Amino acid sequence: xxxxxxxxxxxxLTLMREAGRISAQALKLAGAAVKPGISTFEIxxxxxxxxISQGAKPSFKGYDGFPASSCISINDEVIHGxxxxxxxxxxxxxxxxxxxxxxxxxxxxxxxTFAAGEISPEARRLMDVTEKALFxxxxxxxxxxxxxxxxxxxxxxxxxxxxxxxxxxxxHGVGAGLHExxxxxxxxxxxxxxxxxxxxxxxIEPMVNAGGADVYIMNDGWTVKTADGSLSAHxxxxxxxxxxxxxxxxxx
Numbered sequence: 001x002x003x004x005x006x007x008x009x010x011x012x013l014t015l016m017r018e019a020g021r022i023s024a025q026a027l028k029l030a031g032a033a034v035k036p037g038i039s040t041f042e043i044x045x046x047x048x049x050x051x052i053s054q055g056a057k058p059s060f061k062g063y064d065g066f067p068a069s070s071c072i073s074i075n076d077e078v079i080h081g082x083x084x085x086x087x088x089x090x091x092x093x094x095x096x097x098x099x100x101x102x103x104x105x106x107x108x109x110x111x112x113t114f115a116a117g118e119i120s121p122e123a124r125r126l127m128d129v130t131e132k133a134l135f136x137x138x139x140x141x142x143x144x145x146x147x148x149x150x151x152x153x154x155x156x157x158x159x160x161x162x163x164x165x166x167x168x169x170x171x172h173g174v175g176a177g178l179h180e181x182x183x184x185x186x187x188x189x190x191x192x193x194x195x196x197x198x199x200x201x202x203x204i205e206p207m208v209n210a211g212g213a214d215v216y217i218m219n220d221g222w223t224v225k226t227a228d229g230s231l232s233a234h235x236x237x238x239x240x241x242x243x244x245x246x247x248x249x250x251x252x
Contacts, residue, residue, distance in 0.1 A: 001114060001237030002078075004166050004179075004181055004242070005173060005180075005181050005182055005194060005200060006175050006176070006180055006181070007197070007198070007200060008175055008199045008200075008201055008240070009181050009199070010178075012106060012175065013104060013199075013201070013242065014165060015053055015104050015105070015106040016106045016107075016108065016138065016175065016201055016238070016240065016249055017240075017247075017249055018104075019056065019100075019101050019102060019103035019106045019107055019108035019249075020106075020108035020110075020238050020248075020249030020250045020251075021249075021250075022054045022056045022101040022103055022108060022250075023048055023051075023052075023053060023059075023099060023100055023101040023107075023108030023109060023110050023238070023250050024108070024110055024250040024251060025050065025054075025252060026046075026050045026051050026070075026099055026101060027047075027097060027099055027110050027111070027112060027252075028248070029046050029047070029050055029250045030043050030046055030047050030070060030097045030099065030114075031112060031114040033046050033091060034090040034095045034114040034115070034250070035089065035096075035116060035117065036089055036090060036093075036117045037088065037089065038088070038089050038134060039083075039084065039085050039086070039087055039088050039089070039121050040072040040081070040083040040084055040087040040089065040095075041083045041084055041085040042067050042102055043070070043072060043083065043097065043143065044072065044083035045221045046069045046179055047062070047069045047097075047099050048069035048070075049241040051069065051099075051101045053089065054101070054103070055103070056101040056102055056103040056170060057101070057102045057182075058070070058099070058100070058101065058102075058155050059099070059100030059101060059102045059107045059108075059109065059178050060098075060100055060178075062177060066080075066082075067082060067221065068083045069099060069198040070081060070083065070094060070097055070098065071096075071097070071098040071099070071100035071111075071222075072087075072096070072097050072222070073095070073098075073148065073223065073224075073232070073234070074087070074089065074093050074094070074096075075093055075094060075226065075231055075232075076097075076225050076226045076230060076231060077096070077171060077186075077223055077225050077232065078166055078169070078207050078209070078215050078224040078225060078226060078231060078232040078234065079096065079224050079234055080223055080246040081096075081222070081223045082220060082222055087123060089116045089118065090117075091116060091117035091118060092116065092118060092119055092123075093115075093116040093119075094113050094114070094115060094116070094119055094123045094126075094127060094195040094231060094233065095114045095115075095116055095119075096111060096112070096114075096232070096233060096234040097112060097113075097114065098108055098110075098111035098112040098205075098234060098236065098251065099101050099111070100174075100178060101182050102134055102178075104175055104189065105180045106175060106176055107174050107175065107177070107206075107238075108174075108177075108238050108249060108250055109174050109178065109236060109238050109250070110133070110203075110236050110238060110250035111205060111206075111234050111235060111236035112234075112235050112236075112239055113127050113130065113131075113235065114234040115127070118123075118239060122210065123231055125161075126208065126210050126231055126233045127233045129157070129158065129163060129208065129233075130155060130158070130159045130163075130194070130206055130207075130208040130233035130234065130247030131233075131235045132188075133153075133154045133156070133157045133158045133165075133206045133208060133235075134204060134205070134206050134237060136153040136154060136156075136233040137150045137153050137186075137204045137206065138150075138156040138204055138239055138246065138248065139204065139225050139237055140153045140154065141204075141239050141241055141246040142150075142196060142241070142245070143196060143197050143198060143245075144195065144196065144197075145195070146190065146191055146192055146193045146194065146195055146196065146197045146211075147182050147183075147188075147192070147194045147196065148170075148188045148189050148190050148192030148193040149190045149191065149196075150184055150202075150204060151184065151185045151186060151187055151188030151189075151193070152187075152188050152189055152190040153184060153190075154186045154187070154204075154206045155187040155188065158186070158206065158208050163208050163209060163210060164184040164190050164208070164209045164210055164211065164212055164213035165187050165206060165207065165209075165213060166186065166207040166208070166209060166224075166225075166232070167185070167186075167187060167213055167215055168215055169182070169207060169215075169224065170183045170184055170185045170186065170202060171184030171185070171186065171202065171203050171204045171205045171206075171236070172184060172185070172202075173200065173201060173203070174201055174202065174203040174238055174247045175201050180182045182196075182202075184202060184203070184204055184205075186205075186206045186207065186208075186239050188251040195242065196241055198241055198242055198243045199241070199242075200240070200241045201238060201239070201240045201241075201249070202238070202240075202241070203236055203237075203238050203239075203241050204236065204237060204239055205234065205235065205236030205237075206234070206235060206236075207232060207233075207234045208232065208233050208234075209228075209230050209231070209232045210226075210228050210230040210231045210232070211226060211228040211229075211230025212226070212227060212228050212230070214226070214227035214228070215227055224247060236250075237250045237251070238250045
């Protein structure tokens, strides 16, 4: 099956740079707010208000009916946690925040996992390995390469450290659509998949579990948890491949 990949013009890339800047700054503000005692609703409000203040729209709000501006997932929650006034962050929690901003019709998408107070060495290691796996994947974004090169780099780094990559959810192209082709699994073989070329804009996002790879969706229809209750971390950047090489659009 051939995936149609939407290559961006220089005008579109300019808009995506701004969408990426707003997304990155919103994530930075959200991360700075992660402390014991704050509710996930309060963090989501910070995200929402900042994105609106920049003349953009929260990409996630209303997407397939999602009720908030960010996904906030704690500990054994992998992705898609729904912010709530009742959900209070505790000391020792690890908090994954995923958000996007839509600027003049183009999306930025990024995520990171943050520590609340004092976290365990195990949790810190999981976060560090997941973030490093993201950059291992990004390092494979080059013209003439393949999507599988990114996937294999992420999987190789993660499994070498004794962790599992989530297989049920994957990275993706991003642009005028929040989710575009191609899919970017966090597992695979180098030299396979779509060929990489200038104009591609990719949301690369390892989701890494301390235990097994299996996950399930909770009764709310959104929140994804690890099947074995192990901790999970999530890091994501939007990356553009241009004529002069790769650029991380969501870097602060």
